[in-house]
Amino acid sequence: MNVNAADREAGSAPVERLGFEAEPTGLEIRDLTITYNTEGGPLDTVRNVSLSIAPGEIYGLVGESGSGKTTLARGVVQYLARNGRIKGGNIVLDGVDLLTMTKPEMRQVWGSNITMVHQDPFRSVNPSMPVGGQIAEMARIHLGMAKAEARQKAEEMLTQVRMPDPSTVARRYAHQLSGGQLQRVLIAIALTTNPRLLIMDEPTTALDVTTEAVILDLVRDLLSEYQTAVLYITHNLGVVARLCHRVGVIYAGEMMEQGPVRKVFKEMLHPYTLGLLGSVPRVDVDKRDIVLNTIPGYIPQPDNLPTGCIFAPRCLGAEEACRAARPPLVEADGGSGHLTACWRWQAVRQGPQEFAQTPDKREYREPTTEDIVLEVSQVKKYFPVSRVPFWDLLRGRRPVVRAVDDISIRVRKSFTVGIVGESGCGKTTLARCIAGLEKATAGEILLEGVKLRPSVAQRPADQLKKIQMVFQNPDASLNPQHTVGSSVARPLALLRKLSRRQIQQRLEQLFQAVNLPKDYIARLPHEISGGEKQRVAIARAFATDPTLMICDEPISSLDVSVQASLMNMLMELQDTKGTSYLFISHDLAAVRHLSSWIAVIYLGRLWEIGSALDVFKPPQHPYTEALLSALPIPDPDARQNRIRLHGDVPSAVNIPTGCRFHPRCPRKIGPICEQEEPPWHDDGHWHRICCHIPLEELAEKQKVGDNL
């Protein structure tokens, strides 16, 4: 259904001259090759990529970083960096070859016929202009509307993207809106002109999983009303499974596999797709003791490509023929639309085990027997609000941000406790309090029964040795001016007082333990990749043989195959060294895969704690349930309840009364939720939930798949 036929006509005056066909036929890319001129000569970063997107279809393009997916998108809109150019192929949109267009013609196409939604909503919105004005601007420029009309159109678009109270939001500035709201504004801007092609480049990557779910629902429902061809770029296989009709898997600038989502996810015909899907931990599978599949090696650099199949060096099933010549992209079964660029696709279909590393099993241990290593009891961390209204100051009121508000957690020896929650829930602050990087306002932190001083500066050396931390951003966690070896050696010298020879020995052991070659010791951080930096950071943390390791989102910024190998490594190190982990992440699947215990945090307080298996099945706290149902699972057939949290996490300055979760709770039962703090329920198996609804009732509601 074409809801905006009138708009297209209004905006189509210049379009007619450009020769677009009135009835959309979609996007057709043939043999596209994009070249960058670099110091070392021209580099083809995207090679012979062909794909087509029908009107109204959402095409998912997945690939790891460096695979050329963003370059491809920029090539389509001809918005490449100055040293980039399109070397060959053609791009046809609704009957018009975009490559024959002149710059001024292209400028008419941008915005009116092709629009884009980018990853970071905060950087894509003009901070000094109300968001409504930015939508209206699109309508004025590309649809030729008058001011008042455009303003009305802006509100109409905001209503379409289901923004509550659109007329108020239209007058707001970017800083007054949350990430999810801004992304909705950007989608509204992109759809204002009813474009023929919409490119979405990782639009939900910067958002929380709960917000992501809402945006994905919106995109899917909204676009079904449009005749727009959508190119959806992402690294998240779960998002593709939930949203897209067809999918293309791109690797090192070439298309590996392409086809309908169900075909590619269920009957993959390329070892790379197999490897990618195998490296994602799953929440809907009951096996937790499995070691994740990984893809050995690295993406080849564009100036050093293998002559045969580009995936052959990393492929477990590569044969002579694979190394000899590049396999063409062929259709597997006539008419299925399922294409693969693999010589041995029939073998992949018949025996995928040959192409995947056999998953090892981990020994399962009862997670309740070991000694308690860390005991956090009733810890609070309040930050003073930096800008207080003068009136409040006069009345002697000093509001505080209650980042962590009364949390107690225990960590047992050689087990992992995972902490999950949306961003801003206080999970990182809690970790920093335990590490001593922030001084806890109240509460006690005991390490092996000994009370710790609140600040790291006051803790004696033997306590420092025992708690180490791995940080989120690998680029910031190593000093760019020191060799990675000296970064790892320093704690050895400082805390363990080893001699130079012992240090060298220990360094080599540590690098071996994190699977890095010895010659890496002399490298500088900029000479290694993000995943390798994180390995060095882990080696540094292990240098002092800590009893407790705090991992603050250590894998979130890495590619899935790298994530998998790091998770495997962390588990292996835990098995050999007996270290306890406090693993903080917003990625539920990763947390569930790594942890024996899981704690769910919202607005600075704990709501559910239990073994990883219990937390992920009913009875669950309604918040846990919502988090889980929002999680995109890389399986098009996965059955999930559709529970969505609307609105944003309230500010930790004005915390809601009663149950803190009540304003967003999908299972709110009545005024009791607003007035009284909920009690803790214990099911007797170390599984505790804080909610007004009794456990039996929760279990009952959640079991029947009550979709509210």
Added chain:
Amino acid sequence: MAEPEIKTVKKRRPLAARWRRLRRYPATLIGFFIVGFFLLMALIGPLVAPYGYSDQEMSVRFQPPSRQHLLGTDRFGRDVFSRILVGSRDVYVVAGSGALLAVLLGLTLGLIAGYFGGIVDEILMRLIDVLLAIPPLLLAMIVLFTLGGSRMNVILVVGILYIPMVARVVRSVVLDLKTRQFVEAAKLRGESSLYIMFREIFPNVLPPLAVEASMRFSYAIFLVASLGFLGLGVQPPSPDWGLMVGEARNYFSQAQWALLAPAGAMAVLVVGVGFMSDGLRRMLLPGGVSQ
């Protein structure tokens, strides 16, 4: 999604190799050449200059540029070319030391203010604001009138005047660096504040500091010249370039070259320092040439 996993084949790149890659930037090379040339002259100028810098020869007053006098002569018949060569020593010694003094003091203040923050930061930065509020020439005149226009005093004036700029730059860089996780990792293993400031943070301040230092040097060249021009700084017959411009102004109609030559030398050197500074930053940044 961040780093592409394709960086594995690169090798460690020592300073010499960085220099090799730098040669691709012609502006940087020109900068290094100009600064190097004047530095050489500062060292061996008196040996290679065709005439003594204060040799007066009244018979050849106001000579235009010729083969005997490449840049002509001034009103005392002194060879302008020789004076410029020898004068470059004053430029490096006075402006250079002044800039260096400012960089050292500014660096220390900036590191302390930025790293400790809070009340320490507040006090130091307000003091620096006070320094910024004084008109530079006024301060220079007060100091030099009361203490006399010796080289030492000019260096002191330059040093004090440029502390605020350096301190502010260093502080802003430190404010960013101290929140990085490698600093937190250092705290977690119990490093002292001194170690963190000088071993973890300082090396990362160097690249922007090199740019700031070059800029201070350029400004100092002008400031020293201005003081010389006003007769406040180094006294005659010293071949200070500013002083030369100041003197030549009085007989510009007879000998334009006596004014244009030192002014031109100054301009060339300042441009050269500017060209060099960007290359210097690239050299100090790890992997910087390609960044």
